[in-house]
Amino acid sequence: MTAPEADGPGGGHNRGWLGVIKGEFTITEKLLSSADSLKGHLWLEVVKPGDYYKVSDTAYFARWELFYTF
Numbered sequence: 001m002t003a004p005e006a007d008g009p010g011g012g013h014n015r016g017w018l019g020v021i022k023g024e025f026t027i028t029e030k031l032l033s034s035a036d037s038l039k040g041h042l043w044l045e046v047v048k049p050g051d052y053y054k055v056s057d058t059a060y061f062a063r064w065e066l067f068y069t070f
Contacts, residue, residue: 014050021045027066036070 022043029037045061 016048016050016053018048019046033070036068038066038068041065041067 020043022041024039024041027038027040031038041064043061043063045059047059047061049055049057049059
């Protein structure tokens with residue numbers, strides 16, 4: 001990500017980068033009945049700010065979920 005002007009709070013042009021990994025997956029089906037399933041969801045994000053912002057810390061976000069439908 002870049003900015004054409006240095007108008008951010010950090011004064012630079014480089015806005016940094018964002019990486020995202022996400023996915024859903026089926027663990028099992030028909031465990032207790034013919035219509036049920038156990039599934040999962042995973043979401044990971046990493047944000048590395050550039051010199052466009054005043055902060056330089058890398059931010060991490062992770063979310064996971066399991067859900068059972070019947």
